Amino acid sequence: MTIRYYPLSSTRYRPACLTALASALLCLGVQPALANNTATGNQNVFTLGTIAVQGARQTEAEKAETVVDRETIDLLEKKDVGTALSLAPGVFYNRPQGGRYESNVIVRGYDLRSVPIFVDGIPVYIPYDGYSDLGRFTTADISEINVAKGYSSVMYGHNTLGGAINIVSLRPQSELDASAIVGTATGNVSEAAVNVGTRQENWYLQAGLSHYEQKYTRLAENFVGTDARGNEVDSDKYNYRTRDRRGSLRLGYTPNATDEYVVSYSKQEAVKLPGQTGSNGFVPTVWAWPKWDRETVSFVSNTRFLDNKFYIKPRVYYDKFDNTMDWWRGMPQGSHYRDKAFGASLELGTEIIENHLLKAMISYKDEEHRSFNTDIHSGATLPNTDEKVTQEFFSVALEDTWTISNHWETQIGALYTRRKSDASDVGINTQNLINQYPAAGSMLNPSIDTIDPQAALFYKPDEDHTWRASIARKTRFPSFKQAYSNYAAGSTARCPSGATTCTPGSSVPSMTLQNPGLAPEKAMHYELGYAGRPLPDLYMDASVYYSESKDAFGRTDRDFVTFPGYAVSQNVNLDGKTERKGLDLSLNYTFAPRLSVGLNYSYLHIRNKDDSSYRFTDMPEHFGIAYADIRATEWLTVTPSIEYRGSSYYDTKGEDKNPGYAITNLKFSVTPPAWKNATFSIGVENLFNKDYRAFDDEYASPGRSFFANLRVSYN
Template sequence: MSAAMLPVFCLNYSKEIMIMIKKSHYREGERAEGRTCAEGWLPPGMRLRTVAAAVLCLSSFPSMAQQVSQDSEKNVFTLGTVQVYGKSQTAAEEAEAVVERDTLEMLEKKDVGTALKLIPGVSYNSPGGGRYESSVYVRGYDLKAVPIYMDGIPVYIPYDGYSDLGRFTTADVSSIQVAKGYSSVLYGHNTQGGVINIVSLRPRSELDLNATLGTATGNVTEFSTNVGTLQDKWYLQAGISHFERRYTKLAENFVGTDARGNDVDSDRYDYKTRDRRGSIRIGYIPNATDEYVLSYAKQSAVKMPGSGGNDRVVPTVWEWPSWDRETVSFVSNTRFWNDQFYVKPRVYYDKFQNTMDYWQGRPNGSHYDDKAFGASLEVGTEIIRNHQLKAMISFKDEEHRSFDTSLANGATLPGSDQKVQQEFLSLALEDTWTINDHWEAQIGAIYTKRKSDANDIGPVTQDLLDRYPAAGSKLSPSIDTFDPQLAIFYKPSDAHTFRASVAKKTRFPSFKESYSNYAAGPTTRCPGGATGCTPGTEVGALTLQNPGMKPEQSMHYELGYVGHPLPGMRLEGSVFYSRSKNTFQRSDYDFDTYPGFAVRQYENISGITERKGVDLGLQYSASPRLLLGVNYAYLHMRNKEDRDLKFTSRPSHLGMVYAQWRTTNWLTVIPEVEYRSSSYYDSKGENENPGYAVTNLRFSITPPAWKHVSINVGAENLFNRDYRGYNATYSSPGRVVYANLRIDYH
């Protein structure tokens, strides 16, 4: 086979692997009989042929090194970053925390949630709860206040502002950028606690290829390939990925009752997750400064119990047979007038659809059909000496539709179809002023106006509406906010940058917080002391909309440093203080406002919430063969008016230590230890989740004859530590052993 034909062969074979994987999936409800195709295993012969062909593809690439030019540029899709197209990176851009692709691969972070553990000040929560979602807190702010962007496009779910970070794999990620507290106003609205921006790959050369084929405990199948070409006037980037885990090994055997009500004695979660993603991007680059890019991406996920039988633990009675997202976007950058001006338009359409089935005890399924259309126009100039001036106008239209269907026949249940819509219009201004060789300042402000429409939400019960017509109000007033911010940077030399910043940030209430409207009971008991019902009797339990809430606001103050105090060392650190007011929280049941009913709503709680702490991150090349990394974060949260109120699942101390030790020219050893202190389990502070430390270990082999190939094996939770939270029914995930082949050729 010629070298020119090899990429075509490998791509075609990648497709065959995907077909074989698809055929190997077990069918719903089919009992497993050993390691068969029905349980999701490839037959031994097929596995041998698959690995052998993969090795052939991987090992053959070094022979092509003489035929393809190399490009030292990083594979970062720069139009997907929120940055100024100036002559050099500004101090404000340097202040953002970044996880590069090399680090993601070195520490085997397979999804964005686990990757964010590498950022000081970010705490990660493993998948759990009825929704079996993973999440993070950034300096104590949850994902509703720290929106997720992909290449500068917001991809959080419009309904509640969340996103399951386990569904975002890192197969085609070049870097993850995190702004904590202070963030550029060009990100737009709702960035109350910061921003997480996932940046995709961009080709580096005429042939840029990376691929991974692997497996792990839990009958994991991992496959991904990204192929790109960079030509004189254009480039093309395409990728596909598949990651499936058919069960999760527990840290120790669980004996008890699972979510199905079955008595089990097992060391496995029988809960399957599968994530697939495909993307393609074509870019036109007519000159050294301009770029025009059209992108399309689709991801599909499944979360549901497998077919392991009644002897395995099923952790939740909810399942998602579909969790799908589709995004199309156009973004460009054009410079003109002797490169002193630029214009950067961005247009996107993002569609999110999912189906949630209650497969245990409730005969219906719930469906989301959310859409978002957005556009922005950013313009900038450097015509004024030492100033980079930017202005952006942006528009976003969000729509949430939900409906329930019968699992028996798929018909939409009467009265369950609801639709709400909201629009955001923002105007942002920002000036980066280079005062002299040592001082830089950035001042910005953003104005946002929100309009909302919820006419298609019906009454939670007609009985309530008949007795209390005011309970049916869906009027949502137009809300506008103005958020200014300022940052000062001092650079005594190129190796050190100090900063001080202050920023006002706002978050608008989500659809869920404004328009949750459903029967929550059906009944609950009237407590003693209530005036709207007779104590001891049963009354209807309802969750009612509250569209008139104020936006939640925060003030952030920060002192920070980033630099290179020693050769080969990078140190970043910050001390921060934040104050938040009008925080959203769902109330306890109110038995008095609507006599005869128990009603709860989301509301703005009184009082100021304070957050203060320290973030530290260090990476040090101690020698050509040894790299060391250390992260640490401290967080203290309190409500000033209610000192007894505790904030759950927010540890005071977080830490991580890792090393990359190249023992020989072909073997690298990578140990890693993650530490997390205890955290409160309930808001009264009566119970705590325990602290823990988890050890991971990885070996990477780079055969001298295959310089573009690495063979990686390792173990997560090496010592099989059970670090479950307080009152958690099941053990935490246990030891996971993995192995993969990876190629990176450009």
């Protein structure tokens, strides 16, 4: 069970930005000066993309999810889903770094493999490893982000060990809904997006285009030395370029007040590359992504029948992911992913039993991962590199929401999932070892069954206060990477002293073996929470939680004994249990009509119950954000904010720590009196140019960055 997030201001309307985009709207015959946008609530949310049932009342469990809405995302200038999720209590954001230069979030101590990403209810994680680079998902065309932490509806389906994140798109509510933005920022940033929709008597159309490119990143101080490509540099820039483009189209048919039939299509293209050769700045990684593309087509509908006491909600989708990664260490190679997924679900619900909302869902998903390597210079496919792995998921979910009285509500659910996997040509990279020791090539493909029950109880003494308690058992299946990843790649390891199967001090081949027999990771979640208004102008959401997981996935140390003459490691289910406990707190207080403030604070403690000396890395105990919405005049808004993150362990022995830090941001927004639907914003992030790099990180962290943009909207 989770927290619903509300914006700082008591009003939901925030006018959009200024004049350069006014011309784009004028081309549509729109007069921005005459626009009167008085939209309130979540009326632009694509409701079929949520887990809630269209036409039915919202359950208390649905209300308990954290919601990061469009207004707050714009208020604090969050340009991608990763940074936007940092606005939800219990979630902290990790900036792009490492060889992959990917950003991610951690939800109550669980990473994205345990908290999958959905877009309008469709899972969009990469089948190979279960990850999603959140920096590639821009916020240009989303209405809100729903976050379920720990307890989540069984209607989300499998693999929600730590919860679920659902990105919900825009949906038009008038004959013409239009919004646009243009902007720039430090780093030679170019930003442009437009969303246009129309809602007619029994149909609607929504379309969007967005572009966001950053050619370099200004750092807090100079780096002097050799970068990842071997170049001697003296610079305060990451010479690394990212570009994200996305287009989306949705056509909906609404024959009556309850039924809806929608076809959607989206395509996003991204690149992550070193900047122009010879330009100022250093390159932080030897890897580059000339291609990071995703394409999705889907159909979803909601139909009510038998006097509206039953509904049926089918969902069908096809998702394709094309990824090319180049690297220059050793033999220059390109690694290519051609992943795809087909999925379908059928949800049936009824309120025929008084005070009960009964739901049942069956779902199927077929995932395929194919990879191969090429020579960077010739483009030729390298021999013995073509691999293909598939897995199928079949799930059945049952859920009953019982309104016991005006004050009490309970929800009980259960999810059954069966997974089957298959592989071809996996293990070819370690063929020498497999030929010599056949046991190393065991290709078991077990079918795994799991049953996850859960329950939640809500007490609502009046409209201003809701108490909640929940318990949930959750499961995560091993990803392709964890079960089948194997490689030799010519690497070696030094034989340790005292070894009997190799000569101490000598180099032996180092290999990683697949392990298709991995068992699922399991977790139990417990939570107590409160949401309401203890004071008339104060909204508060607080929760305490405890979770315990076992059979977590990890990699063994190098083994020099089992296969003499080789140093071998493998993914395994780790012994012991991991305990996570903490507190999430969200406060929003309106001091006056023109002044409101917000505070999110989270406490997280993680430990291995069977090994008290083990330390979890990069997991701060304290983190949060504080910010204010100051309406200085009718046309000027000032938004200061501070994002805080406590220290964390750098290594599992606890010998070194990453320092804690606080980052200050400041924004000014102007809405000209003659252009009530246009807003021009300028601001600065990391105002005091804080260098908050991690321990042993030779590259400085992102420094002070200025931005300016113009938003225009009409509906």
